[in-house]
Amino acid sequence: MKFKIIWPGKTKDKEIKAIQEKYLKKINRLVPCTLIECKEAKGIKDRFAKRIKKIEKNHIEKHIEDDYIICLFDKGKQMNSKEFAEFLERIVKSPTPNLTFIIGGSEGLEEGFIEKADFILSLSPMTFSHELARIMLLEQVYRALTIMKGMKYAK
């Protein structure tokens, strides 16, 4: 089992980046997990959100393999942390044990791209900044792994 996380553009906020690296290290102690910060659409005004999302979709697709794909989307399916851990456990025990999480940039993911995912996950019905959403995802993945492995995790 291997995890991969893809998002467009490097994290700019230095504190969020530090937290991101901290969680990636913790996750990698439990499961091999690669972060791919693929190319982002640059120099396009955000009123052209549709164009930005299309460009970023193309960049993301270059890094997609035949894994189980989970797209993050605020209107996706919700679960609590225990259910999320059980859900991940079912995937890692399945014939496609490799998992790819995809999280959008500042404009989010393209709707058509989201629909093609194996699973659409919502961390919250609320909209968070895309960089904050990154560490929310990493924290949940780490938490799920500790639940799966029956470890104690500092709250």
Next chain:
Amino acid sequence: MKFKIIWPGKTKDKEIKAIQEKYLKKINRLVPCTLIECKEAKGIKDRFAKRIKKIEKNHIEKHIEDDYIICLFDKGKQMNSKEFAEFLERIVKSPTPNLTFIIGGSEGLEEGFIEKADFILSLSPMTFSHELARIMLLEQVYRALTIMKGMKYAK
């Protein structure tokens, strides 16, 4: 209108603390907002969660005034960011325009205390570390204020 945020114990993670201060500054540009990091229960093993929650409830209560009280709880009511902004707007236009948000420590808030709140808000059905939940709340409060004031907010 004044906002107050209460939680037990100072934020220990230095990156989360930096993000917390950044959002508090941003919020304070839009509305006066005081953060009270009240006393936390120390030196009690976390298997005595009930005792920890009772002690922290007593510390929190010392800082409560006759405001509209919103307790944060993963099993509380969910809304999206726009609904949250509309909800806050209704309160600030009400006869009790001052708002107090209360968020628990590592063991969460005491159940009986949560029930007495004017509103129980869930940021997510998932459990996040209590320090991460702090910046999630601050980000949502800031986002709600920018929505209420019709401002553009960098995603």
